[in-house]
Amino acid sequence: MSNHLLEVDNLHIEFRTRDGVAKVINGVSYHLDPGETLAVLGESGSGKSVTAQAIMGILDMPPGVITNGEIRYEGRNLLTMPEEERRRLRGKEIAMIFQDALSALNPVYSVGFQISETLRRNEGVAKDVAMKRAVELMDLVKIPAAKDRLKNYPHEFSGGMRQRVMIAMSLAQNPKVLIADEPTTALDVTVQAQIMDLLAELRRELDMGLILITHDLGVVADVADRIAVMYAGRIVEHADVHSIYAKPAHPYTQGLLDSIPRLDSKGHELSTIKGLPPNLLRPPSGCAFHPRCPMAQQVCQEKVPPSLNLGGGRTSACLFAEEILHG
Amino acid sequence: MLRYIIRRLLQMVLAFFGTTLIVYYMMFQASGDPIQALAGEKPVNEAVRAKLTAEYHLDEPFLVRYWYYVKGLLTGDLGNSLSGGRPIAEVLAERWPTTANLALYAFIFVVILGVGAGVIAGIRRGGIFDNTTLLLTLVVIGIPSFVLGLTLQLGLGVKAGIFPVTYMEERDGQFGLILPGFILGSLALATAVRLTRTSVAENLRADYVRTAKAKGLAKRRITIVHVLRNSLIPVVTFLGIEIGNLMGGAIITEGIFNVQGVGFELKKAIDIEDGPMVVSIVSILVVIYLLANLLVDILYAVLDPRIRYE
Structure with missing residues (x-):
């Protein structure tokens, strides 16, 4: 067993709904070390958020059921840990921020209250000390005039500032891992860049491991060390950021890269991946991507491709990975 | 927050005059003969008619009479009940x-x-x-x-x-x-x-x-x-x-x-068919509803910060 800070190992999750069983996570494995940034990339419904919620232990169960696998933090399996012990890890060891900070923050409490809440409740810090710490945290995430804004409510902040409040709140107990679930999706493009820069800077300064969940390839290029591409509950490609941008090893990654709008392709139609993500209640046979794959062969409908090790920590779940990489 | 409460109070004053005006209008103006309406279907003799005309200032313009009515309402002088002749305020206080x-x-x-x-x-x-x-x-x-x-x-x-x-x-x-x-x-x-x-x-x-x-x-x-x-x-x-x-x-x-x-x-x-009593009760009910609504609005603002600043 290796000694990564956080390790998701062969995770399987089903949603048991009235319409049937949806296998949303089908053997996901990834790991994170201190101070590094892992980007988890994928379309809506690919399972990237569900995996993160399983790590945090905030997955709605039912309907969710974890049928197999382990999630290890500092070598301990979170899934078999007593709930009370696990709760103490939340926020303190592993923290998470969400997409829409307006709905993710409680509308009726001031941001100072919410940022300092875990310090007061879980660490037993006195109120005035906790409030001072809240101001420091707001300074850390570069909220101007932090002291004056302590008593403001979430709706009195702009979108970008609200996301900064969310980040400040997540950092209150100095977590070693921060999971950011589409932190910039609800924001303007210029603000997106500021938030990404902030996250990268904080990760460096605080030496945290950062899991960045996104569907936006453009966002990850500058900040991620490694990228895990998810499709239909599987990691289809995993590689360091330079390799993947230089030469993807899976047709799905290729499709994603081709669909990024570029200045030099002005006037040409945008390239898209044809078709829709699969219905997980009735997934396609073989490789889940084969109905949309431009390279699909007969064999792709029959065989679920295993994760091929391509060397240098790089994997691809495509039967033709070698051909794509070297062809 | 203070500005919100002041604004709500001003709105309440407007609502008070609006509703009492309607109640008062319906009592005395909508029917042809207000004294007959007060008495119901019983005949009214001239002495009673003269007394009531003076008591309710019926020989004066509508708005003046309305003013007397509001003044009475605010000072607790609601006039007398038609049955038994006790002061209405006294009956209601009981x-x-x-x-x-x-x-x-x-x-x-x-x-x-x-x-x-x-x-x-x-x-x-x-x-x-x-x-x-x-x-x-x-x-x-x-x-x-x-x-x-x-x-x-x-x-x-x-x-x-x-x-x-x-x-x-x-x-x-x-x-x-x-x-x-x-x-x-x-x-x-x-x-x-x-x-x-x-x-x-x-x-x-x-x-x-x-x-x-x-x-x-x-x-x-x-x-x-x-x-x-x-x-x-x-x-x-x-x-x-x-x-x-x-x-x-x-x-x-x-x-x-x-x-x-x-x-x-x-x-x-x-x-x-004790008209003055009915109107008095209805008027006070209006005030109670207005106060209850004011209380609700203030509580609402206390509980939900998003309301305060609108």
Whole structure:
């Protein structure tokens, strides 16, 4: 067993709904070390958020059921840990921020209250000390005039500032891992860049491991060390950021890269991946991507491709990975 | 916050003049002969007509008369009752404490049983408790209050003998108001259960609850501090308006149990066509509703910071 800070190992999750069983996570494995940034990339419904919620232990169960696998933090399996012990890890060891900070923050409490809440409740810090710490945290995430804004409510902040409040709140107990679930999706493009820069800077300064969940390839290029591409509950490609941008090893990654709008392709139609993500209640046979794959062969409908090790920590779940990489 | 309250008070003053103007207009202006309207179908002799014309300033312009009426309302001088000739203010001062006392019991039932059951049902949505209370509230909402009142009067009063069948203040004291209070509050109680349940269930699924879990807060704190505070905002609004409803007297409940409150007096006044009494009660009810609404709006702003700054 290796000694990564956080390790998701062969995770399987089903949603048991009235319409049937949806296998949303089908053997996901990834790991994170201190101070590094892992980007988890994928379309809506690919399972990237569900995996993160399983790590945090905030997955709605039912309907969710974890049928197999382990999630290890500092070598301990979170899934078999007593709930009370696990709760103490939340926020303190592993923290998470969400997409829409307006709905993710409680509308009726001031941001100072919410940022300092875990310090007061879980660490037993006195109120005035906790409030001072809240101001420091707001300074850390570069909220101007932090002291004056302590008593403001979430709706009195702009979108970008609200996301900064969310980040400040997540950092209150100095977590070693921060999971950011589409932190910039609800924001303007210029603000997106500021938030990404902030996250990268904080990760460096605080030496945290950062899991960045996104569907936006453009966002990850500058900040991620490694990228895990998810499709239909599987990691289809995993590689360091330079390799993947230089030469993807899976047709799905290729499709994603081709669909990024570029200045030099002005006037040409945008390239898209044809078709829709699969219905997980009735997934396609073989490789889940084969109905949309431009390279699909007969064999792709029959065989679920295993994760091929391509060397240098790089994997691809495509039967033709070698051909794509070297062809 | 202060500006909000001042603005609401100004709005209330406007609403007060608006509603009392309408009530007053309907009393004296809409009918051809206001004195005849006051007296009902009985003939009015000239002496009484002259006296009433002077008493109600009927020879003066409408707005002047309205001014006298509002002045009387604000200074507590409501004129005299047509039956018995006692000052109306005196009669109402006698009746209202009984109604307020009855309303208090009803309100306690609504808050403790209604909101309490609603919170539990909301947290355990889909469970046995939830389904049972939903069914019960449906039954209560479906049964008219005079049926429920008479049934419980028969069952718990006449047959079981647990509660007094009719209310006599000297004999029964506070105990005699418990059953009438429950019946008066039953509809609001059932509504409170459903409203609270829906609100709690909805807030439990909110994004901020997920955030609170991710922060590592204990479940108990998430429910009490985060979910309840948000869930109770619509409930408090409902309860505030209910205060107005309950304080307005209950013609049916007070009638069934012979509780001599405002509803009792109002029904008597309508029966004997005591115009000034009816108008006085209605005017005071208007003021009570306005105050209840003001209270609701202020509470709403206290509970929900998003309201304060609009």
